[in-house]
Amino acid sequence: MTLLEVRDLTVSFNTADGVVQAVRGVSFGVDAGRTLGIVGESGSGKTVLTQTLLGLTPGADISGSARFDERDLLQLTEEEMRHIRGERISVIFQDPLTSLHPLYKVGWQISELIRAHDKSVSKKDAAERAVELLSRVGIPRAERRVNDYPHQFSGGMRQRAMIAMALALSPQMIIADEPTTALDATVQAQILDLLLRLQRESGTALIMITHDLGVVADIADEVLVMYAGRAAEKAPKREVFYTPHHPYTKGLLESIPSSSAAGDRLRPIAGQPPSLINLPSGCKFHPRCGYVMDRCLSEEPDLRQVGESGFHNSACWLPAGAAGLSEEAEELREEAVHEERGEAAAEVAEAVAADVPGVAVVGIEGEGAAE
Amino acid sequence: MAIAGFLIRRILTGIVVVWLVSTGAFFLFFARPVATVARQLAGHAATPQVIAEVIRNLGLDQPIMVQYWHFLDNLVHGNLGYSYFTQEPVNTMLKQDLPPTISVVVGGVIIWLVVGIGVGIISATRPRSWFDRVSNILVLVGLSMPVFVIGELLILVVFLPLNRHGITWINTGYAGISQGIGVWMGHMILPWITLAAVYAAVYTRLTRGQLLDTLGEDYIRTARAKGLSERRVTFRHGVRAALTPVVSQLGVDVGQLLGGVVVVESVFGLGGLGQTSVQAIYTDNLPVIIGFVIVAAAFVVIANIIVDLTYALLDPRVRIT
Numbered sequence: 001m002t003l004l005e006v007r008d009l010t011v012s013f014n015t016a017d018g019v020v021q022a023v024r025g026v027s028f029g030v031d032a033g034r035t036l037g038i039v040g041e042s043g044s045g046k047t048v049l050t051q052t053l054l055g056l057t058p059g060a061d062i063s064g065s066a067r068f069d070e071r072d073l074l075q076l077t078e079e080e081m082r083h084i085r086g087e088r089i090s091v092i093f094q095d096p097l098t099s100l101h102p103l104y105k106v107g108w109q110i111s112e113l114i115r116a117h118d119k120s121v122s123k124k125d126a127a128e129r130a131v132e133l134l135s136r137v138g139i140p141r142a143e144r145r146v147n148d149y150p151h152q153f154s155g156g157m158r159q160r161a162m163i164a165m166a167l168a169l170s171p172q173m174i175i176a177d178e179p180t181t182a183l184d185a186t187v188q189a190q191i192l193d194l195l196l197r198l199q200r201e202s203g204t205a206l207i208m209i210t211h212d213l214g215v216v217a218d219i220a221d222e223v224l225v226m227y228a229g230r231a232a233e234k235a236p237k238r239e240v241f242y243t244p245h246h247p248y249t250k251g252l253l254e255s256i257p258s259s260s261a262a263g264d265r266l267r268p269i270a271g272q273p274p275s276l277i278n279l280p281s282g283c284k285f286h287p288r289c290g291y292v293m294d295r296c297l298s299e300e301p302d303l304r305q306v307g308e309s310g311f312h313n314s315a316c317w318l319p320a321g322a323a324g325l326s327e328e329a330e331e332l333r334e335e336a337v338h339e340e341r342g343e344a345a346a347e348v349a350e351a352v353a354a355d356v357p358g359v360a361v362v363g364i365e366g367e368g369a370a371e
Numbered sequence: 372m373a374i375a376g377f378l379i380r381r382i383l384t385g386i387v388v389v390w391l392v393s394t395g396a397f398f399l400f401f402a403r404p405v406a407t408v409a410r411q412l413a414g415h416a417a418t419p420q421v422i423a424e425v426i427r428n429l430g431l432d433q434p435i436m437v438q439y440w441h442f443l444d445n446l447v448h449g450n451l452g453y454s455y456f457t458q459e460p461v462n463t464m465l466k467q468d469l470p471p472t473i474s475v476v477v478g479g480v481i482i483w484l485v486v487g488i489g490v491g492i493i494s495a496t497r498p499r500s501w502f503d504r505v506s507n508i509l510v511l512v513g514l515s516m517p518v519f520v521i522g523e524l525l526i527l528v529v530f531l532p533l534n535r536h537g538i539t540w541i542n543t544g545y546a547g548i549s550q551g552i553g554v555w556m557g558h559m560i561l562p563w564i565t566l567a568a569v570y571a572a573v574y575t576r577l578t579r580g581q582l583l584d585t586l587g588e589d590y591i592r593t594a595r596a597k598g599l600s601e602r603r604v605t606f607r608h609g610v611r612a613a614l615t616p617v618v619s620q621l622g623v624d625v626g627q628l629l630g631g632v633v634v635v636e637s638v639f640g641l642g643g644l645g646q647t648s649v650q651a652i653y654t655d656n657l658p659v660i661i662g663f664v665i666v667a668a669a670f671v672v673i674a675n676i677i678v679d680l681t682y683a684l685l686d687p688r689v690r691i692t
């Protein structure tokens with residue numbers, strides 16, 4: 001059953017420098033108990049997209065809809081939204097060092113959440129719940145640690161405390177916004193394991209935001225790849241990993257050191273993400289795309305069905321059949337580029353090839369050419 | 372107990388500070404020939420004999436270290452000496468002058484904190500609203516006005532017109548609380564406003580800036596994501612964290628407060644510590660000067676102990692040592 005159905009969500013900010021188009025027309029759904037991975041470089045709009053659902057982007061211009069349990073989150077009053085936050089949908093933020101209030105005891109901060117949603121719970125009962133929750137997320141001697149302040153906790157323990165808080169009221173959905181990015185590698189794995197175990201125990205739906213495809217590989221059911229505020233690719237996890245269609249997704253896969261697609265060297269994606277105030281024309285990825293064709297410069301592709309499963313969507317002008325890392329798929333792509341790349345696109349392709357040595361740019365010979 | 376050790380250490384250091392300050396004042400005074408002092412005391416047309424007599428009476432003819440020893444001996448026995456002019460014990464003078472000064476300081480500090488923090492909070496939670504704009508302008512006005520100008524202005528546009536129309540509740544001079552709380556407040560209200568005006572401006576700006584920064588912190592976003600009411604987010608989470616730097620600023624300001632108090636007391640003729648000490652300085656009335664210096668130093672020491680304690684109470688990351 002679909003728990004959250006986001007349609008055509010668009011979010012922009014009016015700033016002194018101009019209008020920041022942080023999210024443009026993104027749609028996705030999350031079923032109860034399932035996990036959606038949202039992947040994209042830093043600045044691609046992942047945080048804005050999810051915070052907007054909870055009304056946590058003050059000052060933003062918002063359009064679209066987000067049905068959650070029969071209601072549109074974007075139409076709720078502040079008071080109605082208050083009952084969603086923390087109770088029905090909770091959030092785990094990126095930086096556990098700054099996400100807890102430095103002047104209040106960890107246990108108090110958890111009790112506060114419990115009592116904010118149910119006044120009938122006594123302070124004593126809420127404090128006991130906090131101890132239970134802390135020991136459930138693996139904090140040793142929880143009955144003593146509840147009285148610690150955040151600065152007495154390590155980074156990993158603070159994130160455990162944030163997870164405890166997120167679970168406190170058994171929400172239907174948890175949004176984890178890069179929950180392990182700020183942590184050491186070994187702690188990252190522990191925190192992910194914990195999050196997964198608790199999600200399975202409680203049957204909560206999870207939106208896992210990350211810029212690390214490795215994390216998505218471990219836990220997601222569906223994957224949404226974001227680029228410059230848009231959905232570039234949306235598919236079940238298997239399709240994203242084995243038959244990626246969008247060149248950006250391919251680039252992300254190839255930049256994972258351990259993935260089979262990367263071979264033995266790391267290939268960065270050429271260039272920088274675009275300014276969200278002055279977006280490029282056409283496909284927003286074209287200034288970095290090794291397959292750039294003429295129409296990419298002027299027409300922005302929408303998500304459409306590609307591949308064979310019927311659940312695989314990509315926003316790219318390359319042929320729908322050209323999904324995957326196989327030789328055939330690559331041939332299909334090269335063929336399309338051959339036919340559809342005119343002078344204008346050839347110039348852009350040259351620039352892409354010049355930008356980062358070693359990146360594959362179809363049709364360009366020399367050092368940066370595709371093998 | 373950490374607190375007991377802290378208090379003992381700080382009080383001992385405080386005593387050393389008070390001793391150093393009073394010793395400094397003592398020797399500075401004798402940097403000039405004693406005859407200048409005696410001549411002043413003896414009046415304009417004094418003969419050399421009269422002057423010598425005065426010097427002898429005040430003990431100013433003894434070796435300076437002997438005088439200093441005398442001074443210290445009296446000091447540890449709680450005797451601050453006698454005014455050169457009136458022979459009144461300095462202790463008595465202090466007892467008389469303390470109430471107006473304490474009234475000015477306590478009332479002024481409370482008003483400036485309440486107004487400064489209050490206006491700062493409203494401004495920060497409604498940035499760029501008309502309230503915020505007006506208060507920003509008033510802050511600039513407050514910051515650019517010297518204390519005595521504010522005082523004289525209040526006398527001119529509030530006290531004098533009201534008095535002319537027979538409204539005498541608001542008054543100048545000092546009236547003790549024993550004459551009734553209402554009377555006392557009527558006498559204090561203008562001095563309080565005068566002292567508070569400048570500082571209220573400083574604290575409005577400080578609170579507004581701190582709270583704006585705080586409201587942008589990640590833990591505020593967490594508080595909202597928990598489903599707390601906006602009111603609770605602002606006060607329990609935002610203001611609570613923004614107040615810590617305000618308290619440490621208070622420690623700095625209280626140390627420099629007596630300068631402003633002197634002006635306020637003089638403008639309104641309150642006759643407190645500040646006003647008396649200024650007179651004592653003009654007339655080289657050493658025992659009185661030193662008495663007041665000691666009280667001022669003790670005031671600063673005590674205020675700072677209180678501020679440090681409050682700071683440790685407000686922020687669990689601060690350890691009192």
Ligand SMILES: Nc1ncnc2c1ncn2[C@@H]1O[C@H](COP(=O)(O)OP(=O)(O)O)[C@@H](O)[C@H]1O
Nearest residue numbers: 013020022041042043044045046047048049276
């Ligand atoms: N309140 C805001 N005002 C203006 N721009 C914003 C605001 N919040 C986010 N942005 C911009 O929106 C873009 C997307 O940000 P974000 O969603 O945080 O990216 P991600 O989470 O994918 O790293 C960024 O360019 C960021 O600067």
Ligand code: SF4
Nearest residue numbers: 283286289296316317
């Ligand atoms: S091929 Fe064209 S449409 Fe596809 S990603 Fe590259 S530039 Fe965009």
Ligand SMILES: [Mg+2]
Nearest residue numbers: 046047048177
């Ligand atoms: Mg982010």
